[in-house]
Amino acid sequence: MIIPMEVNGAKLSFILDSGVNKPLLFSLSDQDSIQLNNVSEITIKGLGEGEPLKALRSRGNVFELKNIRNFNQQLYVVLDKSMNFSPTLGIPIHGIIGYDLFRDFVVDINYNTKVIKFYDPQYYKPKPSKKSQTLPISIVKNKSYLQGKVALNGKKDIPVKLLVDTGSSDAVWLFKDSIRGIGIPEKYYDDFLGKGLNGDIFGKRTKLNNITIGDFVLNDAKAAFPNMASFSAVKDLGDRNGSVGGEVLKRFNIVFNYPKNEITLRKNGGFNKPFHYNMSGIELQHNGLRYIAERIADSRGVVKNDEEAFGNVQILLENRTRLSLVPEIVVSGIRAGSPAAEAGLKEGDVVLAVNGKRIHEYKLQEIMKMINEREGKKIRLLIERYNKDLLFSFVLKEVFK
Structure with missing residues:
Protein backbone atom coordinates (compact mmCIF):
# COMPACT_ATOMS: atom_id res chain seq x y z
CA MET A 1 0.00 0.00 0.00
CA ILE A 2 1.53 3.26 -1.18
CA ILE A 3 0.11 6.60 -0.07
CA PRO A 4 1.07 10.16 -1.17
CA MET A 5 2.39 12.35 1.62
CA GLU A 6 3.75 15.89 1.76
CA VAL A 7 6.66 16.41 4.14
CA ASN A 8 7.49 20.07 4.74
CA GLY A 9 5.90 20.82 1.37
CA ALA A 10 7.75 18.09 -0.59
CA LYS A 11 5.53 15.54 -2.35
CA LEU A 12 6.69 12.01 -1.47
CA SER A 13 5.38 8.42 -1.54
CA PHE A 14 5.20 6.27 1.59
CA ILE A 15 4.50 2.61 2.28
CA LEU A 16 1.71 2.32 4.87
CA ASP A 17 3.27 -0.15 7.29
CA SER A 18 1.58 -1.14 10.54
CA GLY A 19 4.84 -2.83 11.58
CA VAL A 20 6.82 0.42 11.85
CA ASN A 21 6.90 2.98 14.66
CA LYS A 22 8.13 6.41 13.52
CA PRO A 23 8.20 7.45 9.83
CA LEU A 24 11.37 6.63 7.90
CA LEU A 25 12.73 8.49 4.90
CA PHE A 26 15.24 6.83 2.57
CA SER A 27 16.50 6.65 -1.04
CA LEU A 28 16.21 10.42 -1.48
CA SER A 29 17.88 11.42 -4.76
CA ASP A 30 19.51 14.65 -5.87
CA GLN A 31 16.15 15.58 -7.43
CA ASP A 32 14.29 15.32 -4.12
CA SER A 33 14.35 18.64 -2.25
CA ILE A 34 13.18 18.55 1.36
CA GLN A 35 13.99 20.71 4.34
CA LEU A 36 14.33 18.94 7.70
CA ASN A 37 14.00 20.56 11.11
CA ASN A 38 15.87 20.02 14.40
CA VAL A 39 18.27 17.35 13.10
CA SER A 40 20.57 15.06 15.14
CA GLU A 41 22.57 11.95 14.15
CA ILE A 42 21.63 8.51 15.55
CA THR A 43 22.07 4.79 14.83
CA ILE A 44 19.03 2.59 14.15
CA LYS A 45 18.54 -1.17 14.01
CA GLY A 46 15.96 -3.25 12.20
CA LEU A 47 15.41 -6.60 10.52
CA GLY A 48 18.13 -8.11 8.37
CA GLU A 49 21.57 -9.58 8.88
CA GLY A 50 23.54 -6.40 8.11
CA GLU A 51 25.05 -3.76 10.37
CA PRO A 52 23.06 -0.99 12.13
CA LEU A 53 22.48 2.10 9.99
CA LYS A 54 23.41 5.71 10.52
CA ALA A 55 20.41 7.99 10.36
CA LEU A 56 19.21 11.48 11.12
CA ARG A 57 16.44 12.18 13.62
CA SER A 58 14.35 15.21 12.83
CA ARG A 59 11.62 16.83 14.94
CA GLY A 60 8.96 19.43 14.25
CA ASN A 61 8.13 18.42 10.68
CA VAL A 62 4.85 19.07 8.89
CA PHE A 63 3.16 15.98 7.40
CA GLU A 64 0.13 16.42 5.14
CA LEU A 65 -2.14 13.78 3.61
CA LYS A 66 -4.96 15.61 1.82
CA ASN A 67 -6.77 17.39 4.70
CA ILE A 68 -4.91 15.48 7.44
CA ARG A 69 -2.08 17.53 8.96
CA ASN A 70 0.48 16.96 11.70
CA PHE A 71 2.59 20.04 12.47
CA ASN A 72 5.00 18.34 14.90
CA GLN A 73 6.00 15.02 13.37
CA GLN A 74 9.22 13.24 14.27
CA LEU A 75 10.93 11.22 11.54
CA TYR A 76 14.15 9.36 10.77
CA VAL A 77 16.22 9.70 7.61
CA VAL A 78 18.32 6.67 6.59
CA LEU A 79 21.60 7.81 5.01
CA ASP A 80 22.58 4.46 3.49
CA LYS A 81 21.75 4.65 -0.25
CA SER A 82 21.40 0.86 -0.46
CA MET A 83 18.18 1.18 1.54
CA ASN A 84 15.88 1.48 -1.46
CA PHE A 85 12.58 -0.30 -2.16
CA SER A 86 11.89 1.49 -5.46
CA PRO A 87 13.68 -1.01 -7.77
CA THR A 88 11.90 -3.98 -6.17
CA LEU A 89 8.41 -2.45 -6.21
CA GLY A 90 8.77 -0.76 -9.57
CA ILE A 91 7.57 2.68 -8.44
CA PRO A 92 9.30 5.53 -6.57
CA ILE A 93 9.21 5.00 -2.80
CA HIS A 94 10.59 7.61 -0.41
CA GLY A 95 9.71 6.22 3.00
CA ILE A 96 7.56 4.24 5.41
CA ILE A 97 4.89 5.49 7.79
CA GLY A 98 2.78 3.51 10.21
CA TYR A 99 1.87 3.83 13.86
CA ASP A 100 1.27 7.60 13.94
CA LEU A 101 -1.57 7.27 11.42
CA PHE A 102 -3.07 4.11 12.95
CA ARG A 103 -2.89 5.68 16.44
CA ASP A 104 -4.79 8.84 15.54
CA PHE A 105 -7.42 7.50 13.14
CA VAL A 106 -9.73 4.63 12.37
CA VAL A 107 -8.17 3.31 9.17
CA ASN A 268 -13.50 -9.85 -0.31
CA GLY A 269 -13.44 -11.32 -3.82
CA GLY A 270 -9.82 -12.41 -3.45
CA PHE A 271 -10.39 -14.55 -0.36
CA ASN A 272 -10.36 -17.93 -2.12
CA LYS A 273 -7.68 -17.18 -4.69
CA PRO A 274 -4.69 -19.54 -4.50
CA PHE A 275 -1.53 -18.22 -2.89
CA HIS A 276 1.20 -17.02 -5.24
CA TYR A 277 4.50 -18.90 -5.35
CA ASN A 278 7.61 -18.08 -7.35
CA MET A 279 7.61 -21.16 -9.56
CA SER A 280 10.17 -19.77 -12.02
CA GLY A 281 12.73 -19.02 -9.31
CA ILE A 282 13.46 -15.55 -10.72
CA GLU A 283 13.50 -12.27 -8.78
CA LEU A 284 13.23 -9.10 -10.89
CA GLN A 285 13.86 -5.43 -10.21
CA HIS A 286 14.16 -2.09 -11.99
CA ASN A 287 17.70 -1.09 -12.88
CA GLY A 288 17.43 2.43 -14.27
CA LEU A 289 16.34 3.29 -17.81
CA ARG A 290 17.22 2.21 -21.33
CA TYR A 291 16.39 3.40 -24.85
CA ILE A 292 14.52 1.20 -27.30
CA ALA A 293 13.88 1.97 -30.99
CA GLU A 294 10.61 1.02 -32.72
CA ARG A 295 9.26 1.57 -36.25
CA ILE A 296 5.94 3.46 -36.35
CA ALA A 297 3.22 4.27 -38.89
CA ASP A 298 3.63 8.09 -38.83
CA SER A 299 5.76 10.69 -37.08
CA ARG A 300 4.59 13.76 -35.21
CA GLY A 301 6.97 15.37 -32.72
CA VAL A 302 7.43 14.59 -29.04
CA VAL A 303 4.77 12.41 -27.48
CA LYS A 304 4.69 12.11 -23.69
CA ASN A 305 6.41 11.94 -20.35
CA ASP A 306 4.63 9.74 -17.81
CA GLU A 307 5.71 11.10 -14.41
CA GLU A 308 4.17 8.20 -12.51
CA ALA A 309 6.54 5.64 -14.03
CA PHE A 310 10.30 5.32 -14.24
CA GLY A 311 10.88 7.29 -17.45
CA ASN A 312 8.64 6.26 -20.35
CA VAL A 313 9.73 9.30 -22.40
CA GLN A 314 9.01 8.94 -26.13
CA ILE A 315 10.55 10.88 -29.03
CA LEU A 316 9.43 10.56 -32.65
CA LEU A 317 12.09 10.98 -35.35
CA GLU A 318 11.61 11.96 -39.01
CA ASN A 319 12.54 8.50 -40.28
CA ARG A 320 9.45 7.05 -38.59
CA THR A 321 11.44 5.62 -35.71
CA ARG A 322 10.31 6.09 -32.15
CA LEU A 323 12.93 6.23 -29.38
CA SER A 324 11.45 5.40 -25.99
CA LEU A 325 13.17 5.70 -22.64
CA VAL A 326 11.72 2.77 -20.68
CA PRO A 327 12.47 0.94 -17.42
CA GLU A 328 15.23 -1.65 -17.59
CA ILE A 329 14.18 -4.88 -15.87
CA VAL A 330 16.98 -7.15 -14.69
CA VAL A 331 17.21 -10.53 -12.99
CA SER A 332 18.20 -9.64 -9.41
CA GLY A 333 18.20 -13.18 -8.01
CA ILE A 334 17.74 -16.82 -9.00
CA ARG A 335 16.78 -19.67 -6.65
CA ALA A 336 19.14 -22.63 -6.84
CA GLY A 337 17.57 -25.67 -8.52
CA SER A 338 14.66 -23.66 -9.95
CA PRO A 339 13.50 -23.95 -13.59
CA ALA A 340 15.15 -20.62 -14.41
CA ALA A 341 18.47 -21.70 -12.89
CA GLU A 342 18.42 -25.01 -14.77
CA ALA A 343 17.66 -23.16 -18.02
CA GLY A 344 20.84 -21.10 -17.61
CA LEU A 345 19.55 -17.66 -16.64
CA LYS A 346 21.89 -15.51 -14.56
CA GLU A 347 21.74 -12.53 -12.24
CA GLY A 348 22.18 -9.32 -14.21
CA ASP A 349 20.38 -10.60 -17.32
CA VAL A 350 18.24 -7.84 -18.83
CA VAL A 351 14.72 -9.09 -19.59
CA LEU A 352 13.37 -7.91 -22.94
CA ALA A 353 10.28 -10.07 -23.54
CA VAL A 354 8.16 -12.81 -21.95
CA ASN A 355 6.47 -15.23 -24.36
CA GLY A 356 6.82 -12.70 -27.16
CA LYS A 357 5.45 -9.76 -25.15
CA ARG A 358 7.81 -6.80 -24.82
CA ILE A 359 7.93 -6.23 -21.06
CA HIS A 360 8.41 -2.43 -21.12
CA GLU A 361 4.63 -2.17 -21.63
CA TYR A 362 3.92 -3.84 -18.25
CA LYS A 363 4.35 -3.07 -14.57
CA LEU A 364 6.89 -5.06 -12.58
CA GLN A 365 4.17 -6.94 -10.66
CA GLU A 366 2.47 -7.86 -13.95
CA ILE A 367 5.73 -9.24 -15.32
CA MET A 368 6.25 -11.37 -12.21
CA LYS A 369 2.74 -12.74 -12.66
CA MET A 370 3.46 -13.54 -16.33
CA ILE A 371 6.48 -15.68 -15.43
CA ASN A 372 4.72 -17.48 -12.56
CA GLU A 373 1.20 -17.91 -13.92
CA ARG A 374 0.50 -21.63 -13.52
CA GLU A 375 2.18 -25.00 -13.14
CA GLY A 376 3.16 -26.61 -16.44
CA LYS A 377 3.20 -23.39 -18.45
CA LYS A 378 6.17 -22.96 -20.79
CA ILE A 379 7.96 -19.64 -20.36
CA ARG A 380 10.17 -18.14 -23.06
CA LEU A 381 12.37 -15.28 -21.93
CA LEU A 382 14.23 -13.05 -24.35
CA ILE A 383 17.13 -11.52 -22.47
CA GLU A 384 20.13 -9.35 -23.22
CA ARG A 385 23.51 -10.51 -21.92
CA TYR A 386 26.76 -8.75 -22.86
CA ASN A 387 24.98 -6.91 -25.71
CA LYS A 388 23.66 -10.18 -27.18
CA ASP A 389 20.00 -11.25 -27.33
CA LEU A 390 19.45 -14.79 -26.06
CA LEU A 391 16.26 -16.87 -25.77
CA PHE A 392 15.71 -19.18 -22.78
CA SER A 393 12.83 -21.59 -22.21
CA PHE A 394 11.65 -23.46 -19.14
CA VAL A 395 8.48 -25.00 -17.71
CA LEU A 396 6.97 -23.84 -14.42
CA LYS A 397 6.99 -26.51 -11.72
CA GLU A 398 5.01 -26.89 -8.50
CA VAL A 399 7.57 -25.89 -5.86
CA PHE A 400 6.76 -28.57 -3.28
CA LYS A 401 6.79 -31.67 -5.52
Missing part, protein backbone atom coordinates in the same frame (compact mmCIF):
# COMPACT_ATOMS: atom_id res chain seq x y z
CA ASP A 108 -10.50 1.64 6.65
CA ILE A 109 -8.61 -0.26 3.92
CA ASN A 110 -10.48 -1.56 0.88
CA TYR A 111 -8.05 -3.76 -1.05
CA ASN A 112 -10.55 -4.29 -3.89
CA THR A 113 -11.05 -0.61 -4.73
CA LYS A 114 -7.55 0.40 -3.56
CA VAL A 115 -9.01 3.10 -1.34
CA ILE A 116 -7.96 3.99 2.22
CA LYS A 117 -10.22 6.12 4.41
CA PHE A 118 -9.20 7.82 7.66
CA TYR A 119 -11.89 8.58 10.25
CA ASP A 120 -11.83 10.64 13.42
CA PRO A 121 -12.33 7.99 16.15
CA GLN A 122 -14.78 10.26 18.02
CA TYR A 123 -17.20 10.31 15.10
CA TYR A 124 -16.61 6.91 13.53
CA LYS A 125 -19.69 4.70 13.33
CA PRO A 126 -19.08 1.15 12.06
CA LYS A 127 -21.41 -0.23 9.43
CA PRO A 128 -23.08 -3.40 10.77
CA SER A 129 -22.60 -6.43 8.55
CA LYS A 130 -23.23 -10.15 9.01
CA LYS A 131 -20.28 -10.86 6.71
CA SER A 132 -17.72 -9.05 8.85
CA GLN A 133 -16.15 -9.95 12.18
CA THR A 134 -14.55 -7.68 14.76
CA LEU A 135 -11.60 -9.14 16.67
CA PRO A 136 -9.47 -7.83 19.52
CA ILE A 137 -5.90 -6.72 18.88
CA SER A 138 -3.20 -5.86 21.37
CA ILE A 139 -0.96 -2.81 20.89
CA VAL A 140 2.52 -3.49 22.23
CA LYS A 141 5.35 -0.99 21.70
CA ASN A 142 3.27 0.78 19.06
CA LYS A 143 2.66 -2.38 17.01
CA SER A 144 -0.55 -4.40 16.70
CA TYR A 145 -0.88 -8.15 17.32
CA LEU A 146 -3.64 -10.56 16.42
CA GLN A 147 -4.44 -14.01 17.76
CA GLY A 148 -4.87 -16.83 15.29
CA LYS A 149 -4.44 -20.58 14.79
CA VAL A 150 -2.35 -22.61 12.35
CA ALA A 151 -2.40 -26.24 11.27
CA LEU A 152 0.85 -27.88 10.14
CA ASN A 153 2.76 -31.14 10.50
CA GLY A 154 -0.47 -33.01 11.33
CA LYS A 155 -1.28 -30.70 14.26
CA LYS A 156 -4.43 -28.61 14.25
CA ASP A 157 -5.40 -25.34 15.91
CA ILE A 158 -1.97 -24.35 17.21
CA PRO A 159 -2.53 -20.90 18.79
CA VAL A 160 -0.24 -18.16 17.48
CA LYS A 161 0.24 -14.49 18.23
CA LEU A 162 1.04 -12.64 14.99
CA LEU A 163 2.28 -9.14 14.28
CA VAL A 164 -0.11 -7.43 11.83
CA ASP A 165 2.28 -6.17 9.15
CA THR A 166 0.65 -4.26 6.29
CA GLY A 167 4.12 -3.37 4.98
CA SER A 168 5.00 -6.99 4.24
CA SER A 169 4.02 -8.44 0.87
CA ASP A 170 4.39 -11.97 2.23
CA ALA A 171 1.64 -14.13 3.74
CA VAL A 172 2.65 -15.66 7.10
CA TRP A 173 5.99 -15.78 8.89
CA LEU A 174 6.44 -18.21 11.77
CA PHE A 175 9.18 -18.69 14.35
CA LYS A 176 10.20 -22.23 15.26
CA ASP A 177 8.89 -23.24 18.68
CA SER A 178 9.12 -26.93 19.58
CA ILE A 179 7.13 -26.44 22.79
CA ARG A 180 4.14 -25.08 20.87
CA GLY A 181 4.59 -27.58 18.04
CA ILE A 182 5.60 -24.97 15.45
CA GLY A 183 8.16 -26.73 13.28
CA ILE A 184 9.25 -26.50 9.66
CA PRO A 185 7.26 -28.94 7.47
CA GLU A 186 9.16 -31.57 5.46
CA LYS A 187 8.39 -29.84 2.17
CA TYR A 188 10.16 -26.48 1.92
CA TYR A 189 12.76 -24.61 -0.10
CA ASP A 190 15.28 -21.93 0.82
CA ASP A 191 14.23 -18.52 -0.42
CA PHE A 192 14.76 -14.77 -0.29
CA LEU A 193 11.93 -13.45 1.89
CA GLY A 194 12.38 -9.71 1.61
CA LYS A 195 14.31 -6.63 2.63
CA GLY A 196 14.65 -5.36 6.16
CA LEU A 197 16.09 -2.12 7.46
CA ASN A 198 19.44 -3.82 8.05
CA GLY A 199 19.63 -6.01 4.97
CA ASP A 200 18.13 -8.96 3.11
CA ILE A 201 16.08 -11.59 4.93
CA PHE A 202 16.30 -15.25 3.95
CA GLY A 203 14.49 -18.31 5.23
CA LYS A 204 12.60 -21.46 4.36
CA ARG A 205 9.47 -21.19 2.25
CA THR A 206 6.68 -23.70 2.92
CA LYS A 207 2.91 -23.85 3.33
CA LEU A 208 0.43 -24.52 6.10
CA ASN A 209 -2.55 -26.84 6.06
CA ASN A 210 -4.49 -23.75 7.06
CA ILE A 211 -4.48 -20.56 9.09
CA THR A 212 -7.53 -19.45 11.07
CA ILE A 213 -8.22 -15.84 12.02
CA GLY A 214 -11.47 -15.46 13.91
CA ASP A 215 -13.99 -17.52 11.96
CA PHE A 216 -12.08 -17.22 8.68
CA VAL A 217 -10.06 -20.21 7.47
CA LEU A 218 -7.48 -20.02 4.67
CA ASN A 219 -6.37 -23.42 3.38
CA ASP A 220 -2.93 -24.25 1.92
CA ALA A 221 -1.67 -20.91 3.16
CA LYS A 222 1.76 -19.73 2.06
CA ALA A 223 4.23 -19.46 4.95
CA ALA A 224 7.89 -18.97 5.69
CA PHE A 225 10.29 -19.53 8.57
CA PRO A 226 12.78 -16.62 8.50
CA ASN A 227 16.37 -17.11 9.64
CA MET A 228 16.37 -15.82 13.20
CA ALA A 229 19.71 -14.07 12.67
CA SER A 230 17.62 -11.44 10.86
CA PHE A 231 15.88 -10.63 14.16
CA SER A 232 19.06 -10.03 16.17
CA ALA A 233 18.16 -6.34 16.56
CA VAL A 234 14.85 -7.26 18.23
CA LYS A 235 15.77 -7.54 21.89
CA ASP A 236 12.63 -9.31 23.04
CA LEU A 237 10.11 -11.09 20.81
CA GLY A 238 8.00 -11.84 23.88
CA ASP A 239 5.23 -14.31 23.13
CA ARG A 240 5.07 -13.37 19.45
CA ASN A 241 5.04 -16.38 17.08
CA GLY A 242 5.43 -14.58 13.76
CA SER A 243 3.61 -12.12 11.53
CA VAL A 244 0.77 -11.90 9.03
CA GLY A 245 1.34 -9.80 5.91
CA GLY A 246 -0.21 -8.47 2.75
CA GLU A 247 -0.80 -11.75 0.92
CA VAL A 248 -3.24 -12.73 3.68
CA LEU A 249 -4.52 -9.26 4.59
CA LYS A 250 -5.43 -8.35 0.98
CA ARG A 251 -8.07 -11.11 1.05
CA PHE A 252 -10.08 -8.92 3.43
CA ASN A 253 -11.36 -5.39 3.59
CA ILE A 254 -10.05 -4.24 6.95
CA VAL A 255 -10.87 -1.57 9.51
CA PHE A 256 -8.10 -0.87 12.01
CA ASN A 257 -9.39 0.74 15.20
CA TYR A 258 -6.38 1.20 17.46
CA PRO A 259 -8.23 3.50 19.93
CA LYS A 260 -10.59 0.59 20.69
CA ASN A 261 -7.95 -2.15 20.31
CA GLU A 262 -9.90 -3.95 17.62
CA ILE A 263 -9.81 -4.91 13.97
CA THR A 264 -12.77 -5.68 11.68
CA LEU A 265 -12.36 -8.16 8.83
CA ARG A 266 -14.66 -8.76 5.90
CA LYS A 267 -13.53 -11.20 3.22
